[in-house]
Amino acid sequence: MSYQLTIEPLGQTVEVEEGQTILDAALRAGIYLPHACCHGLCATCKVQVVDGEIDHGEASNFALMDFEREEGKCLACCATAQDDLVIEAEIEEDPDAENLPVRDFDGVVSRIETLTPTIKGLWIKLDDPDGMRFQAGQYVNLELPGGIGSRAFSIASQPSAGEVELNVRIVPGGQGTGYIHEQMQAGDRVRITGPYGRFFVKKSARVPVLFMAGGSGLSSPRSMILDLLEEGFDLPITLVYGQRNREELYYHEAFLELAAKHPNFTYVPALSHEPEGSAWEGFRGFVHEAAKAHFDNDFRGCKAYLCGPPLMIESCIATLMQGRLFERDIYTEKFISAADAQQVRSPLFRSI
Amino acid sequence: MDMTVAKKKLGLKEKYKLLTRDLGWEPTYHNKDEVFPYVKYEGIKVHDWEKWEDPFRLTMDAYWKYQAEKERKFYAIIDAHAQNNGHLNITDARYLSALKIFLQAISPGEYCAGKGFARMGREFPGVGTQVACQMQAIDEIRHAQTQIHALSNYNKFYNGFHAFADARDRMWYCTLPRSFFDDAMSAGPFEFMIAIGFSFEYVLTNLLFVPFMSGAAYNGDMATVTFGFSAQSDEARHMTLGLECIKFMLEQDPDNLPIVQNWIDKWFWRGFRLLGVVGTMMDYMLPKRVMSWREAFEIYGIENGGALFKDLARYGIRPPKGWDDAGKALDHMTHQFMLALYQYQFGTAFHSWIPSEEDMAWLSKKYPTTFDKYYRPRWEHIKKLKEAGTPYANMGLAKLCQTCQIPTVFTEPDDPTTLCHREVEYKGETYHFCSDGCQHIFEKEPEKYIQGWLPLAAIFQAPLNGDLGAWMEWVSLADGKDNGDFAGSEDQRNFEAWRNQATSNQ
Ligand SMILES: Cc1cc2nc3c(=O)[nH]c(=O)nc-3n(C[C@H](O)[C@H](O)[C@H](O)COP(=O)(O)OP(=O)(O)OC[C@H]3O[C@@H](n4cnc5c(N)ncnc54)[C@H](O)[C@@H]3O)c2cc1C
Ligand code: FES
Ligand SMILES: [Fe+2]
Ligand SMILES: [Fe+2]
Numbered sequence: 001m002s003y004q005l006t007i008e009p010l011g012q013t014v015e016v017e018e019g020q021t022i023l024d025a026a027l028r029a030g031i032y033l034p035h036a037c038c039h040g041l042c043a044t045c046k047v048q049v050v051d052g053e054i055d056h057g058e059a060s061n062f063a064l065m066d067f068e069r070e071e072g073k074c075l076a077c078c079a080t081a082q083d084d085l086v087i088e089a090e091i092e093e094d095p096d097a098e099n100l101p102v103r104d105f106d107g108v109v110s111r112i113e114t115l116t117p118t119i120k121g122l123w124i125k126l127d128d129p130d131g132m133r134f135q136a137g138q139y140v141n142l143e144l145p146g147g148i149g150s151r152a153f154s155i156a157s158q159p160s161a162g163e164v165e166l167n168v169r170i171v172p173g174g175q176g177t178g179y180i181h182e183q184m185q186a187g188d189r190v191r192i193t194g195p196y197g198r199f200f201v202k203k204s205a206r207v208p209v210l211f212m213a214g215g216s217g218l219s220s221p222r223s224m225i226l227d228l229l230e231e232g233f234d235l236p237i238t239l240v241y242g243q244r245n246r247e248e249l250y251y252h253e254a255f256l257e258l259a260a261k262h263p264n265f266t267y268v269p270a271l272s273h274e275p276e277g278s279a280w281e282g283f284r285g286f287v288h289e290a291a292k293a294h295f296d297n298d299f300r301g302c303k304a305y306l307c308g309p310p311l312m313i314e315s316c317i318a319t320l321m322q323g324r325l326f327e328r329d330i331y332t333e334k335f336i337s338a339a340d341a342q343q344v345r346s347p348l349f350r351s352i
Numbered sequence: 353m354d355m356t357v358a359k360k361k362l363g364l365k366e367k368y369k370l371l372t373r374d375l376g377w378e379p380t381y382h383n384k385d386e387v388f389p390y391v392k393y394e395g396i397k398v399h400d401w402e403k404w405e406d407p408f409r410l411t412m413d414a415y416w417k418y419q420a421e422k423e424r425k426f427y428a429i430i431d432a433h434a435q436n437n438g439h440l441n442i443t444d445a446r447y448l449s450a451l452k453i454f455l456q457a458i459s460p461g462e463y464c465a466g467k468g469f470a471r472m473g474r475e476f477p478g479v480g481t482q483v484a485c486q487m488q489a490i491d492e493i494r495h496a497q498t499q500i501h502a503l504s505n506y507n508k509f510y511n512g513f514h515a516f517a518d519a520r521d522r523m524w525y526c527t528l529p530r531s532f533f534d535d536a537m538s539a540g541p542f543e544f545m546i547a548i549g550f551s552f553e554y555v556l557t558n559l560l561f562v563p564f565m566s567g568a569a570y571n572g573d574m575a576t577v578t579f580g581f582s583a584q585s586d587e588a589r590h591m592t593l594g595l596e597c598i599k600f601m602l603e604q605d606p607d608n609l610p611i612v613q614n615w616i617d618k619w620f621w622r623g624f625r626l627l628g629v630v631g632t633m634m635d636y637m638l639p640k641r642v643m644s645w646r647e648a649f650e651i652y653g654i655e656n657g658g659a660l661f662k663d664l665a666r667y668g669i670r671p672p673k674g675w676d677d678a679g680k681a682l683d684h685m686t687h688q689f690m691l692a693l694y695q696y697q698f699g700t701a702f703h704s705w706i707p708s709e710e711d712m713a714w715l716s717k718k719y720p721t722t723f724d725k726y727y728r729p730r731w732e733h734i735k736k737l738k739e740a741g742t743p744y745a746n747m748g749l750a751k752l753c754q755t756c757q758i759p760t761v762f763t764e765p766d767d768p769t770t771l772c773h774r775e776v777e778y779k780g781e782t783y784h785f786c787s788d789g790c791q792h793i794f795e796k797e798p799e800k801y802i803q804g805w806l807p808l809a810a811i812f813q814a815p816l817n818g819d820l821g822a823w824m825e826w827v828s829l830a831d832g833k834d835n836g837d838f839a840g841s842e843d844q845r846n847f848e849a850w851r852n853q854a855t856s857n858q
Contacts, residue, residue: 041581042588044408062585065421090409318666326603347554347656348595348663 003081007031008050008088011099016081021057022047023076026089030198032350033076033089040064040078047076052085095204098135100195105132109188110163115250116243119216120181121156122166124190132194134159136227137201137220137305137333140194142166144176150193151176154307154333156219158226164192167250169216199333201228201305207329208236208302210295212316214243214287217308220333222251224305229262236302238266240294242287242312244273246280268294287312288319299325306332317352327352368409376479388477394540397605401478404600408484408589415487419494426498426582433575434505440854441572444639445510445847446838450567451503451576452512452702453633457529458560459499460520462583464533465548466492475541484593491586498582502575509850510843512701515828519701522827524808525629525693527757531804532626538800542601543615549594551619554660557587558652560630563642570640595660602667613669614796620672621789624681625756631686632693635715636707644718645686653678674789680765683719687727692761694734695746698820701829703838706735726768743837752806754783755790759808762786778802 005016005025016025023045026033036044043063049072056069057078064075076089107126115121126132132140136158141150157165171177201209201224209228211221221239228237243249249269259267270283270290283290287308291299299320306316313332320330330352379387391398432438442448466489473485500516507513520526536547565580601608631645643651661671694704707715712731716723737744750759751773764772765788774785778798785791794801810816811823824831833842 036588036592037584041584043585044588060581060585061425062422062581065418067417067421321666322668324603324606326599346663347591347660348599 003052004084005081006084006086007033007091008086009093010091010097016085019080021077022054022074022079022081022085022087026076030196031091033091035077038077040075043075045076046073047090048072048088049074049079050086050088053082054079054085055082094198094202096200096202097198098133100133100135102194102196103132104191104193106189106191107164109184109186109190111186112184115167116248118248119167119169119250122168122180122184124164124166124192125162126164126192131162132164132192134195135200136223137199138195138197139199139220139333140164140166140192140196142176142180143191143193144179146179148175148179152196152335154197154199154217154219154223155195156222158223158230160227160230165219167216167219197333199305199307199331200224202303202331203228203233205303206235209238210291210299210302210304211237211239211241212287212291212304212306212308212312213239213241214308214312217306217312217333217335218251220307221305225258225265229258229265234264236264236266237262238268238294240268240270240287240291242270242272242290242308245271246274246278266294286315288315291316292319292323295323297323299323303329303331306330308335310334368406368411371411371413375482384477388475390475390540391477391542394542395611396542396601396608398600399604401481403603404478404480405596406480406484406593408592410483410487410589412483412487419490422582422585423494423498426578427501429578430502430505430575433502433578437850437854438574439506439509440847440851441574443571445843446637446639446703446705447571447573448506448510448512448843448847449702449704449838450564450633450637451506451573452516453525453629453637454564454576455499455503455513456516456519456523456701457526457629459496459503460517460526461529461533461552462492462499463496464537465552466490466496468533468537468544468548471537472541472544481597484589488586488590488593491590495579495583495586498579502579505575509846511830511841512703512834512843514830515701518828522807522810523701523829524696524752525700525758527752527807528629529626531755531757532622535622535800542597542611545594545597546612546615547619547622549590549597550616551623553587553590553594555620555653555657556623556627556630557591558656559627559648561587562652563634563645563648564630566642567634567638567640570642571638598664602664602669609668616664616669617673618793618796620678621674621787621793622756624674624678625758625786625790628685628689628758632689635686635718636690636704636711641714646682646718649682673792674787677765677787677789681762683722684726684763684768687715687719687723688762691727691730692750692759695744697837698745698831698835699824699827699829701827701834703836703841703843705838706731706738722768749808749811751784752808753786753790754801754804754806755785755793757804757806758786760784760786 001018002015004013005022006013007026010031012031014025014029016022023033023035033047034044036042040057040059041063046064054074056064056074057080059075059078064073105126105128107124110123110125113121134155139152139154141152143150153166153168155164156167157163168177168180170181199220211225213221218241225237225239239255249271252269255267259265268283268290270285270287271280272286274280274284302325304320304325306313313334317330327349332352469485469489469492473482473489476482476485503513520530536544539547561580561584565577568576568580598612601612634645634648693700697704712728716728734744750761752758753760760771760773762772764770772787774788774791776783776785776791776794783794785794810826812818816822816826829835838844
């Protein structure tokens with residue numbers, strides 16, 4: 001049994017299971033609510049229940065007073081739903097979020113291409129002639145047959161493109177990515193659900209943007225860059241893009257062309273394991289090292305968007321911070337589920 | 353779900369801005385450096401005070417409302433505790449020693465934190481910071497008061513509670529927390545925030561309150577559980593203030609990094625030393641134990657500290673210098689401290705005792721690599737002496753550490769059979785230290801620590817001139833009542849008699 005939890009002022013609705021706390025449901029859906037002790041002692045997670053019935057759970061009498069209970073306050077870390085709920089939390093409204101509704105979209109795989117030995121490009125033509133509205137950087141859940149369930153993939157194409165493009169790296173032993181690589185055919189019917197996620201360019205800030213991408217993390221940055229260039233964004237855009245070797249560096253030529261065409265777009269490719277003596281003349285090393293060298297260890301004044309494997313993200317964050325760019329200007333999409341992400345709570349940071 | 357109409361009420365953020373902005377005026381007939389004279393001398397460079405985040409954005413009106421309600425609840429519970437003879441519900445009168453140490457050593461620290469924050473609220477120029485410090489100042493005074501009030505009920509019946517304020521100033525084992533807080537209060541505003549916000553609140557508070565509160569619950573002490581809950585409800589705000597301060601310093605200017613690193617090294621070690629008292633209380637003084645000090649440190653120290661240091665590494669901060677030495681001390685510190693307390697038990701305002709067989713079995717289970725090997729034999733020896741009618745008392749005075757001010761009773765990090773002792777010569781005087789950590793702290797600021805007042809030295813000075821009885825009077829210790837072995841003490845006898853009365857028909 002599950003209930004609908006609507007979180008104001010975002011207006012976003014998420015599922016909450018019987019017995020699951022409001023905080024847990026929100027965090028798993030990628031919505032940050034302030035919290036600290038997670039045991040009903042500190043009141044950091046206090047929210048207002050606007051509609052619906054809750055159970056207060058283990059909320060301490062010192063953290064949630066009687067008068068507050070009467071006013072409909074609750075501690076999100078302990079409260080569970082007894083009903084569909086609407087809560088109001090102290091969430092800062094994001095002027096760049098369009099809060100697009102999530103919907104199911106049916107379509108057909110129009111083509112599949114091998115982009116690198118480990119990554120396939122997948123183009124989906126949606127039945128709905130209007131396509132799907134999304135913000136560049138967001139992702140979809142792709143439903144797979146045979147009980148595999150759905151898997152998350154970022155959209156690699158820009159919103160104006162006619163088809164939805166996904167770039168899927170095969171995970172060794174992975175059921176879903178294995179299916180896509182080995183069995184999926186052009187002409188197959190598929191369903192995607194989306195758009196999801198709060199990873200998009202903070203255009204309203206009007207500052208230069210830096211993208212750092214590695215592995216299969218190129219999709220979102222690519223979509224965001226194509227979108228920015230298309231709408232005439234005139235501040236500097238830099239893409240630092242890393243792969244292991246030249247073979248894996250897909251869309252290299254396309255980015256070189258974009259850089260030649262748009263003076264405000266700079267493209268910095270980096271290869272970490274390219275055989276010595278090969279024809280590669282670009283940077284050799286990891287993404288964070290390439291970025292540090294390119295920016296001469298000074299990232300002040302921009303906003304950075306990171307996408308890729310956890311280890312890459314971690315090194316990039318440390319490099320940015322030591323180059324004096326901090327949490328308020330760093331955005332990431334981690335390719336791990338929200339459940340994994342919650343295991344270690346950071347005492348200092350909320351979102352990176 | 354039509355809620356478009358109600359939507360225009362002020363958000364907390366705007367409300368907070370409106371309620372604080374008038375504090376942020378620009379002085380016109382004084383320059384800012386004169387108004388905030390202490391904010392620069394530590395070397396911390398700040399370019400933009402607006403970047404100080406106060407995620408709580410608690411406004412004063414809301415603050416008063418909450419705290420008043422907490423107080424009403426708290427006093428209702430401790431009144432009931434007093435009326436129902438709650439003191440007879442504790443497991444055993446040995447538990448009282450833990451409370452006495454808490455009252456003598458920790459509650460005055462809360463009060464010092466309150467004084468410190470009151471000053472910092474004045475010394476920091478940022479408005480968000482001023483408001484947060486002001487609230488924390490009031491919180492800390494409230495913590496001290498609620499603790500004193502909760503424990504005053506025990507003072508009506510038992511010894512050792514009556515002179516906690518004198519003990520705080522003059523008792524040798526209380527100098528550990530006292531020197532910690534005096535050091536913090538006499539530091540500059542940014543260092544104070546690291547001392548209290550990082551070391552005391554983040555690293556220590558969980559270790560202090562969570563195991564201590566569960567210890568109190570386990571041992572039937574509802575008054576303490578209540579002040580614990582009441583204080584805990586403020587802690588998230590306190591920790592956040594400290595951690596935001598560290599972030600703020602590190603983000604404002606790269607030159608702040610080495611200064612912050614040095615403070616983290618210093619205050620980690622000071623905090624770790626301070627925990628010696630708490631750990632000993634946990635391992636030896638709770639008749640019913642929740643977890644060992646080692647286990648608590650693994651959860652709250654290593655896990656929480658580890659998470660924080662991992663985050664701080666992104667700024668280029670490395671784990672505190674004393675981290676490895678602390679790890680090596682984990683299996684020894686509480687045993688060595690308890691042995692010290694026992695052998696000077698004629699000079700403590702609480703009772704100690706030789707651990708029972710059952711206690712020792714528990715200790716060897718919790719400290720499998722050290723207790724049986726190093727500490728059980730000493731307790732057995734002490735027990736034999738006592739049975740022979742020649743109980744062991746150490747009438748000598750150990751060297752005192754010039755930094756943390758306790759007797760040098762701990763051992764070398766890599767050799768638990770050799771006492772650790774360091775010396776430094778400074779301006780023709782020799783100063784002693786209990787550890788490398790304390791020595792390094794001294795060497796960074798010798799002019800500060802040579803001014804340290806070590807109250808135990810008073811015993812050899814005029815007017816006490818080595819007279820133990822006069823010293824006891826000076827520290828307000830009632831000989832034969834407050835001090836000595838638990839076995840045969842007035843507390844033990846009274847508790848048993850009263851409990852019998854309460855639970856039988858005689
Ligand atoms: C928001 C989001 C966006 C994403 N965007 C993309 C994208 O654009 N392109 C893309 O290729 N992938 C992307 N991913 C990752 C993708 O969802 C997973 O690789 C996929 O779900 C794996 O499914 P599977 O059935 O093949 O593996 P499973 O059968 O689910 O897992 C097989 C094994 O691989 C491990 N595993 C699964 N996923 C990962 C991972 N990401 N990293 C390391 N180990 C893993 C599992 O723990 C398990 O041991 C994204 C993930 C998220 C959360
Ligand atoms: S997070 Fe502390 S009360 Fe909920
Ligand atoms: Fe406190
Ligand atoms: Fe010391």
